[in-house]
Amino acid sequence: MTISRRKLIVSGAAASAAAAAGGVLSTQFAGAAEEPAAAPRPGAKPAASPIGDVVGKITVGYQGWFACPGDGAPINGWWHWSRDMSRPPSPDNTTIASWPDMREYENTYPTAYPDLNGGGQATLFSSWDDQTVDTHFRWMAENGCDTAALQRFNPFGGEGATRDGMAAKVRAAAEKHGRKFYIMYDVTSWTQMQSQIKEDWTTKMSAYTSSGAYAVQNGKPVVCIWGFGFNDDGRPFEPGPCLDVVNWFKNQGCYVIGGVPTHWRTGQSDSRPGFLDVYHAFHMISPWMVGRISDVGGADHFYNNVNGPDKADCDAHGIDYQPCVIPGDLQSGHRAHGDLMWRQFYNLVRLDVAGFYISMFDEYNEANQIAKTAETGAQVPSGSGIRALDEDGTSCSSDYYLRLTADGGRMLKGELALTPDRPTPPRP
Incomplete structure (x- = not known):
C-alpha cells in the first residue's frame, strides 16, 4: 500500500517543548533560524498572477483512495481503510482516525467494527462508487471549494488501474458540479519518478486537460508535484532530477505548483539543503502544514516567523504563494471547534496570499478532513475511541468544516470583511 504523508509523531519531550513555544507541534519544525516577526501588512504585494483556477481560489486536496471489496474497483480490497486490506477494518486492523458521517452514501460496506454507539452497523464508503465522488463534489460546490487537487501516487504499481479509474470519476463529477480539478503527483516512494512521471503525463493524464473542468492558471493547465526536497527516506531525490522534472512540465506548457516542505526557504528541518533552485523554479509554492501546529498560538507563530518571510521570498521571485490551511487533528483534540x-x-488573508490549499478534503486516516464527519459519539463504533466533532463539548454539524471553509474563501475573495472572529456557527 502507498505510504501516506504521515503527520509527525511527537515525543512527550518535544510536545512539552512545543507547548512552551506556542503550539508548534515539534521543536524540529519550530525553525532555529527564522526571520523576525512579520507584522500585519495592509499594503502587502498581491499574488504574482491574476485570478484563475488556483490564484484567488480555494483548493482542496482530494485523496479519493478508499475502496471496499465488492465495489468493483480493480484493487479489490479495503484500500486505505485497513492496514491489511484483505481483511475488513476493525479496532486491531485499521488506518481510520475519524469516522465519516455515512448518512448520504447510497452504497455502504459493513466493517468488523462493533456497532455504532447509537445503534446500527458500522459501515464505510468506497471512493470507487460514482455516487460517492458525486456526493463529495456536490459538497464542494455547496461550500465554495473551487478546485480539487486529485492526489496521484506512483501509478505504475498495483494501485495504478484504480487510480486511473478515479481520475475519470473525478473529471465527471467536476464537470457535473462546476468545479475545477488538476493532477497532484505525490512522489513518495516512487523510485523511478524522474522518467515515469513524464510517461504518465504524456500517455494518460495530459488527456484530461481537454476537459473544461481541468484547472487553468495563466492560460496553462495546472499540475502539482508534491514531495521534492523533503528530508526523509521516502523522498530521497537529489535536486538535479527534481529540477529536470519541474522544467520538463513547464516546457509542456504547464503551470507547475510545488508541494514543498514547511521550511523550504531556509533548507532546514523537514527540507533538505540545496533545493532552493528547485523551489524557485515553481510557478506556485504550497508548503506543507499537517502536523506542524496544534492550536491558535501555533498558527500565530507561523504567521509571524514563517508565512510572512515565505510570502516575501515568493514576491521577490515572482512566485504565487498558496499556504496550506488545516482544520486540525480531530483525534488529538486540536480543532477547538x-x-x-x-x-x-x-x-x-492579512498577507494577501494567492490562495488556500486545504489539507485535506477526505483525509479520514489522519483526522484532518473537512468532509462530513460523525457529529457525536452515537455515530462512531462502540469502544473504538474515535472522536466525533463534539469531542470538546461543542455541538457541531457534520458539515461544519465545509461551511467554515466556505467562509474562509469568502474572506479571501473580499466577499466577507477581514475578521479575527470566526463568523461560522458550529451549527447553522
Missing part, C-alpha cells in the same frame, strides 16, 4: 482553522484564514 473551528478556532484553529479560522485563525489561519485570518492570518493568511
